Amino acid sequence: MGKMETIAVLTSGGDAPGMNACIRSVVRTALTKGLKVKGIRRGYAGLLKEEIIDMDGHSVSDIIDRGGTILYTARCLEFKQPEIQQKAADILKKHGIDGLVVIGGDGSFAGARQLANLGINTIGLPGTIDLDIACTDYTIGFDTAVNTAMQCVDKIRDTSTSHERVSIIEVMGRSAGYIALWCGIANGAEDVLLPETYDHNEQKLIDHINVLRAQGKKHHIVINAEGIGDSANMAKRIEAATGIETRSTILGHIQRGGCPTAIDRYYASIFGAKAVDLLLEGKSKRVVGYKNGEFVDYDINEALAMTKTIDQYEVDLAKWLVR
Numbered sequence: 457m458g459k460m461e462t463i464a465v466l467t468s469g470g471d472a473p474g475m476n477a478c479i480r481s482v483v484r485t486a487l488t489k490g491l492k493v494k495g496i497r498r499g500y501a502g503l504l505k506e507e508i509i510d511m512d513g514h515s516v517s518d519i520i521d522r523g524g525t526i527l528y529t530a531r532c533l534e535f536k537q538p539e540i541q542q543k544a545a546d547i548l549k550k551h552g553i554d555g556l557v558v559i560g561g562d563g564s565f566a567g568a569r570q571l572a573n574l575g576i577n578t579i580g581l582p583g584t585i586d587l588d589i590a591c592t593d594y595t596i597g598f599d600t601a602v603n604t605a606m607q608c609v610d611k612i613r614d615t616s617t618s619h620e621r622v623s624i625i626e627v628m629g630r631s632a633g634y635i636a637l638w639c640g641i642a643n644g645a646e647d648v649l650l651p652e653t654y655d656h657n658e659q660k661l662i663d664h665i666n667v668l669r670a671q672g673k674k675h676h677i678v679i680n681a682e683g684i685g686d687s688a689n690m691a692k693r694i695e696a697a698t699g700i701e702t703r704s705t706i707l708g709h710i711q712r713g714g715c716p717t718a719i720d721r722y723y724a725s726i727f728g729a730k731a732v733d734l735l736l737e738g739k740s741k742r743v744v745g746y747k748n749g750e751f752v753d754y755d756i757n758e759a760l761a762m763t764k765t766i767d768q769y770e771v772d773l774a775k776w777l778v779r
């Protein structure tokens with residue numbers, strides 16, 4: 457490998473609060489260690505259009521407390537094509553970019569793997585509110601998103617209690633139930649429906665609502681994961697079956713924005729610095745993670761092959777705490 461002189465950073469896939477803190481850390485760590493840094497706007501789509509800008513220490517000023525990503529992000533389906541990946545690798549080489557930091561999810565890492573195979577040193581950093589990356593216990597944005605969702609559920613709970621309603625609250629997570637499970641426990645929800653465990657036995661849910669109502673419960677909060685969806689129809693069916701007024705709320709993209717928590721700023725900053733250090737050590741095709749209390753890195757193939765399941769004890773706990 458030649459000497460590492462210039463690196464670039466991009467964000468790809470869904471944005472997540474803390475991505476800016478991560479970009480800032482990549483840029484300033486790299487500058488501190490004598491590298492030049494470029495930012496690539498709009499993920500792989502922007503790379504293909506050569507949307508490449510020089511970054512200096514001030515280009516990342518005043519962003520640590522901002523959600524979203526100053527580099528913008530995009531999904532770029534054509535990046536799955538080998539000839540398009542070759543074009544991207546050629547563009548990176550043309551711009552003198554020796555190393556690339558990709559902040560995103562598994563899809564973005566698959567793209568980074570292809571670029572690594574074409575001779576670009578790449579490091580992936582887990583950035584997604586979904587927490588659905590198997591090689592890490594932490595992903596940039598999850599903490600902020602789950603706190604936002606929790607606060608929204610608290611607010612809905614006030615009105616749900618006042619009207620003595622059932623409230624179905626749908627939270628994001630794509631096909632993973634982490635935001636839902638965390639809200640289930642942190643909000644003290646009466647029911648949590650997770651894609652990983654839900655048996656689609658709606659009668660059981662209806663019976664549970666009726667039992668708790670008979671015991672005097674004034675509200676019934678159901679956290680429904682996006683991977684199950686159908687919240688509006690579910691609310692109609694539950695109201696018809698129980699006779700209790702039922703409303704549904706889909707929290708949606710509100711969960712993706714906002715001021716990142718201390719955890720998201722802190723861990724994202726460490727991820728960014730670790731990526732630069734790995735590139736300086738001559739490493740490529742790695743994903744940084746936080747596993748069992750330590751910052752670690754894995755080969756991208758190994759990382760993408762890992763699987764993660766929701767913790768059954770925590771799923772059970774969400775039920776035990778309901779009275």
Ligand code: ADP
Nearest residue numbers: 469500531532535536560561562563564566567
């Ligand atoms: P995430 O990175 O959050 O998982 P996506 O799955 O949408 O989000 O992937 C982000 C981008 O990564 C895609 O739009 C595409 O440009 C790229 N990508 C996804 N899968 C692949 C793949 N198999 N090969 C190459 N690039 C991919």
Ligand code: F6P
Nearest residue numbers: 470584585586628629630682712
């Ligand atoms: O991956 C993050 C995420 O917010 C998922 O929770 C959700 O399924 C998806 O992205 C929504 O994507 P879009 O912003 O394209 O609607």
